[in-house]
Amino acid sequence: MDRGTERDTPPGPGRVPLAVAVVDHEGLVSHWSTGARRLFGVPKEDAIGRPALDLLPVAGALPDPADTPAPTPYDVLAEYDGHGTALGTDLGYPSAGRARISVPGDDRADVLWWAYPLLGPGTERLLVLAADAAVLYDETPDDAVCVERVSPGFARHTEFTGADNLARGLPEILPSMSVGESARIVSQVLELGYPVLEFSQNEKVPVTPDWGVSRRTERKVRRERAARAAAQGLPVPDDLTDDGEDLEYVAVRERLEFLNEVSGRIGTSLDLARTIVEVSRAVVPRFTDVAGTYLREQVVAGEAFDEGVPDTRTMWHRVALEHTDEPGRWDDVVPVGEAMPFPAHTPFFQCMTTGEPVLVPRIDERLGHAIASQFDKRDIRPLITGRSMLVVPLKARNVVLGFMILLRHPERAEFNDMDRVTGAELAARAGLVLDNARMYTYQEAVAETLQDSMLPHIAPRMAGCDIATRYLPGTQLGRIGGDWFDAVKLPGARTAFVVGDVMGHGLNSAAKMGQLRTAIQTMAGLDLPPAQLLRNFDDLAQRLGGDYLATCLYAVYDPIAGELSIANAGHIPPVLVRAVDGGSELLDLPTGAPVGVGGVPFEAVRLRVEPGDRLVMCTDGLVEIRGEDIGVGLETLCESAAHPAASMDDACDTIIRALNPRGGRKDDVALLMARLNGIEPDDVAEWRLKPEPAEVRRARAAIAEQLYDWGLARLVDNTVLMVSELVTNAVRHARGRPVTVRLVRGETLLCEVDDADHELPTLLDAGALDETGRGLRVVSTLAREWGASRSGAGKSVWFELTLPRR
Incomplete structure (x- = not known):
């Protein structure tokens, strides 16, 4: 990361540092990037909340409070100091300009600026991009870069092949905004226009500056800039000397800070679903632009599984997907909740079987086609081709629970070996957190199942x-x-x-x-x-x-x-x-x-x-x-x-x-x-029968009559048949004592037959020549439910029938 003022030092080849500021509906600064601090010399803490007109040379983009309010804040003419045609800025049109400003502790600076009105429900009103025009010149006339070449214009007026790259890169230069807010800004910039300016972000981005860029190249550029300053008789900034902090040390320190921060953001609870979301959101957009998390099917279901090496039949559930692309771009193609296996020729299979990260610097057409072949009737090649990919395993206790697929936009630095190490460490920490949540979820499910079964x-x-x-x-x-x-x-x-x-x-x-x-x-x-x-x-x-x-x-x-x-x-x-x-x-x-x-x-x-x-x-x-x-x-x-x-x-x-x-x-x-609730007397009928075989006929007649009175004629035949069998058995074992038959109409029709014998009847499998043993078989077949129990006086045999719908 370049420390010091960017205007004082030439940027790397083809790089133009940008200042980024956002103005709210009150005309106050709500976002102030590191590049803005360098360009205008005002610290972030002093800029946030101040009127934008006090800090930014956005003439015509915001009304002067002293003036009479115009019908709309953008009904003014924006001029570009001779390097472009005058553009009318009606409501909704961006404006641009060039100004010389005074910077604290320095001389006047030549600044190019572009302002975009932000429409919609958000609190932001204006997006301002600014660049130092001085860095576009070289002291050598032969190598001079013409300012007109990068003059701000708009898509409706010019041809610019880098439009898509700028649109995709815009969320990255607004790290304090959410993905949804950034996507809204991107869509408006695409619709309203953007500056014709090729640039590479040159402010402090998360973790390390320009991840994936060779440290030797960075060190060489620093030395060249220091030599140039010394040759011109200018003081050499401390950050350009070899006595300054070593870039390798900075990179390692910032990556450790990143990992420490991620560790604090994940594992805030033992809820598996919440932990999955935390892990996915921890790496987007700081480490990657797209993060897809896959877990074993059994992990998601809270079940135990064979802890051996996964194979091509192992099912993996996509449990989370975070990205910085426009909303909905991934959701329909790779929805969360989908389960699929992965064949042996894919990087994902290699990661899950070896338990080691797999780095693909760029997904070419061939690999993109191979990966896309897994998705039936969905072409995901436009989403992945040309991107850098890192697949990291989520494992604990040497068991692979799942893996994360990390993708970076084509214009972002590729994943490198240091990223591989960082991703592996990140995944190791995430794997332990997921395993703790998985074990807690599993044990909780076991406990609840045990309690529910008891x-x-x-x-x-x-x-x-x-x-x-x-x-x-x-x-x-x-x-x-x-x-x-x-x-x-x-x-x-x-x-x-x-x-x-x-x-x-x-x-x-x-x-x-x-x-x-x-x-x-x-x-x-x-x-x-x-x-x-x-x-x-x-x-x-x-x-x-x-x-x-x-x-x-x-x-x-x-x-x-x-x-x-x-x-x-x-x-x-x-x-x-x-x-x-x-x-x-x-x-x-x-x-x-x-x-x-x-x-x-x-x-x-x-x-x-x-x-x-x-x-x-x-x-x-x-x-x-x-x-x-x-x-x-x-x-x-x-x-x-x-x-x-x-x-x-x-x-x-x-x-x-x-x-x-x-x-x-x-x-x-x-x-x-x-x-x-009780049972009404009219819903209960009871008969005491003599222990004589002739009483069986009386019981059948009484039961049939009562059912007709209750309007249950559809139950007469089955009820009479079963009562006949039970009363016959009761009379046979009554030992000279009366037999009681009770009929109860409630939620069901309950019939009970009591006798003085304590021996409970047994359901038998009667043979073709047996004369007895079929009565309970008939009851078991026709009744909704039946049973027998001992009582103080003997036993009770009962059955229930479902009442017909009225």
């Missing part, structure tokens, strides 16, 4: 009740825990509600929870009374080990009788919200002791409930905060549970919102809410 998927409606549940993982203790909820279907259209909390946190608690939940669900199928069930549950926990401690609430709801029976094992009490007045109360239950303690009796409480009452059961993680009385949380639970809500889900969300923002929650939370 928690039941409860139907929103069961016999006589609506159910809603919520599970929230602990915010500080991982994504899994020992809290659970459950709802179990019981004989007699009853439902068991369970909420429990295994003591402890993390994976061990989740594993214990899975065992205990399965155990209590199995015991619920035995239709034990709540107190007896907790007694058996406590015995089981003791047999499993001393560290199997858990609190538990177990409730059985009978929608026909309108009764709720609840037993508590050391858990926080549930809340009952009454439908009559909307009031809520904590149910006063015997506390009991956590299961696994042993030797403590459990008691059940029976209470009447009305249709519409709501039962709320949760774990202590929702209401308990360390250092705060749990009574505060329970009071908030009662208040929020009673809040009116449009649905069960809304009611659960209301409770969560009321208690979660209190802060300090570190435990996981399980919440179960049941609206106890």
